[in-house]
Amino acid sequence: MLRNAMQPWHLIVLLVVCLLVFGSKKLPEMARGLGKSMRILKAETRALRTEEEQPPRPDRHPEAP
Structure with missing residues (x-):
């Protein structure tokens, strides 16, 4: 049924x-905003991927007397 759903x-x-x-003036601005969002x-x-791969760090707070 949806075999050729998106054609040129x-x-x-x-x-x-x-x-x-x-309008023609807004489209480039919207495309730029979409590109920035995709990069972010x-x-x-x-x-997040690199954070998951690294082992958790031990707590570095000095001990209280």
């Missing part, structure tokens, strides 16, 4: 609708 003409129609709704998400997931 679907993307073209979607781009035309986005252009009509948001990628960096955060990478940091």
Whole structure:
């Protein structure tokens, strides 16, 4: 049923609708914002992965007298 769900003409129609709704001045700004968000998400997931791989550190607080 959904074998050929996304065809090239679907993307073209979607781009035309986005252009009509948001206008040509807003689309590059939105794409830039989406790119920045994706970079931040990628960096955060990478940091979480490296955090999981490292063994937990012992507590470094000095002992109280």
